[in-house]
Amino acid sequence: MSSSSQHRLLSGEILKAFQVSSDPQVQLSRTAQALAGWLGADVCLLYVLEMESGRFLLRGRSGPVSSEGIASNPEEEGRLLETTRAGALQLWASRSGSPCPLPGPSGKGLRSAAVMPVEWRGRPVAVMAVGFRKRARVPEGTAQDMASVSGALAPLVRGSLSRYYQTRMNEIAGVLLRVSERLSALSDVQACLAHIARTGAQLTESSGSVLRIQGENGLKVRAFFAGNLPGTTAIDTPNDLPFAREALEKGRTVQVDAPGLAPGDGGRPVRHNLLCIPFEERGGDRGVLCLFDRKHGEEPLPYTRLERETARALLRVGMNSLYQIGRENEVRRMTTSLQRRVRELTLLHRISRAVIDREDITRLLRSILETVTSVEGYGFDRAFLFLHDPQEQTLRGHLGVASGERLTHDSRDGEAGPQGPRVLDEMISGLTIPVRRDSGILARTVLEQRSFRMRLPSDQDLVGEEVVRHLGNVPSFATVPLLSESRVLGVIWVDNLRSARPIEAEEYQLLKSAAAQAGLAVERSFQAAALEQLNSQLVELRNRLMQWEKMAALGEMAASVAHDIRNPLVSIGGFTRRLRNLLPDDDRGRKYADIIIQEVNRLERTLANVTSYARSYGVVNRSPVSLYGLLSECAGLFRENFRKKQVTLRQDLGRGIPEISLDERQIKQAVINVLFNAGEAAAEHSEVVLSAGARELDRGPGVVISITNQGEGIDPRDLQRIFRPFFTTKGTGTGLGLAIAQRAVSGHGGEIRVDNRHGEGVTFNICLPIAPIPGPGSDG
């Protein structure tokens, strides 16, 4: 049956088989096919010794590849091994009753078979087996033919296998190295899984891959690759799930060769080659990488150990990267959490440091609102501050900040802050809520002095109708009272109107501690303000004491000087008057004398002012006085003086002015001083009006003495200072006139009110309460 031409033909076919592909499975299957044809056998199997394991693995076969595939069982392999140990051809016939040497389904239905070791340099590298279904005995010549092929086949098998493996190993090692580099550059778990799925398919020459991770509800597809399989989509996944489950449960690789029947599971037919490799992340998830449809052209190929090992190596690299990514992400999370904590502490620190004046408090509160709405902070959509008015029992909208409004750089940095109108401020500026149990959540925050956090849409009755109308129907919000000691200063409201994101416990906690700190800061500022006030009172008291001491010393000096000056002045003035009257009316000397008299008057007035200001710290000696008489007397002193300036002094004194108990001299002095100024400042040809009457004052019945002039009035800039000692606009005065007047009046429990009509004139109202008339011996 054999001939040399047939032999050549066979050699040609085998050589062709080895040239067509570098894949030993393709090479050996083609060779087996050629051998079967040449030997007239129904089946031909080629087993190749795997050097690492010392096992013979089915690498090539004639006919269609069955699900038996390459996973030959060890018992059958053992028999093959015996065959090879014998180092010679084994013939078998079913009649002999001994088991078929061909393992698995391939051996079924055979009537005879021949098994022959293929040796290379005296050592077996492969086994060649042929089987016949119709022949009771192996045909003659088959042994020789097999022996002759064996010699040629051995080097080809060896060389092919080693070259192939070497090349593939190199390729795979290179790819794995790149994969590992690539994976380590990824920081995203999903990207990493996708890369593993893709690279797994490419390295194993698969059409695609599915990467599944065990979740709460079973294995979920986390990455899918179908790049090598045109027309395959995620929906059209190979039915890998049962095998993936099996692989995960048993913790070992499950392989299915197609077309064929699925192992277990009722032997359902499968259309795809499958390789399901379980994996476990370091301290993390478990999953399965399913590679499918290893193909060479149209020819489906079973997965070999090379693919399995490659895929396992890839998964090891991948798991390592996933672990690194996990660690990095954890570090990042921790960093973020630390940064957030630092921000919280910074905010709290800033609040705790911030004092003192009320402007600072508003700035501080705005800064808190801005921090809790900032993206860097907690990113509440909006925050509002309501201030509590305990007198009126209301909450009033005060501040509003929306997420994204720029943070003020620092609570103390006054100028910084969002520009333009503050829309949310305006939005709630008109919102006033009565603090009653039935007026909603804000009122309850005040009344119960506690915080609220609402994570679900709440009904309008709970939130409060007013609030809903102004702030909208907010899905999640929180309210926190701003407490200072036991007083509720206000309420902070935050919400997530836009995002509807629930308010997290952590955020709520920060809000509460920020509010607590702010309350303390406000409390401190109140205390500081009280201290400040106390301090300024002390300073004022000290200044007044010093003034008193100065004035007492001045008074003594003035009194002693007064005597020495007043007497000569009396003589100078008195004799000048006489001299003037001696001169004829047209004598120029009269004019000179007038000037001397005028100047002496001024000196006397100055002297009177200085001594009386110095003395005015003394007690008020009250006695019942007719105000009508007192004022008439004062007016009398000025009538002549005013006439010179052509100013009319009009008295408007009702007879009904009550008798009043006062220090006549002091009040007289006060009236004189005011009248004097009124005359000085009056326009020429104008009228000065002196009037008085009983009037109801703030603190009871009293009298008001009014002195009105027509003139320029007082420069508004000077108005604050006119009562200060030594303040004068006249250049010739002592600046004590009004100071003395005011002191005298305030000594009586009264006050001087100035009604200044700039450009028209001024009215000085001397308001004196009617004090009880003191008994004899009392001097008020």
Add this chain to the structure above:
Amino acid sequence: MKSRDDSSRTILVVDDEESIRFLYREELEDEGYRVITAADGEEALRKLRKDGPDLVTLDIRMPGMDGIEVLHRIREMDKKIPVIMSTAYGEYRHDFNVWASDAYVIKTANLDELKAHIKRLLGDDD
């Protein structure tokens, strides 16, 4: 201006300053009064006894006996004679020692106030 005649009232001006005494004399004589003067308390008391004036103007600060002591002595002798305290100081106004006087004026170059008091006290003001 009244002319000097026998019916004119006599005023005793007590002041340690000569120019003041001279001014008062001139001014009051112009008003028609007879004026006698004294430079200190002793002289004042002597002239009071000797001349029997109708009114006294009395300085307070004087060397030797001061005006307040002089006032006491005057009141010991004559409870009715009007005495006007005429001084450069305002602070004696509330000193109970001067309550025994009939008026209190602070010296000034304009003697109108003093003259008004004299007129009133002598019952000539109508």
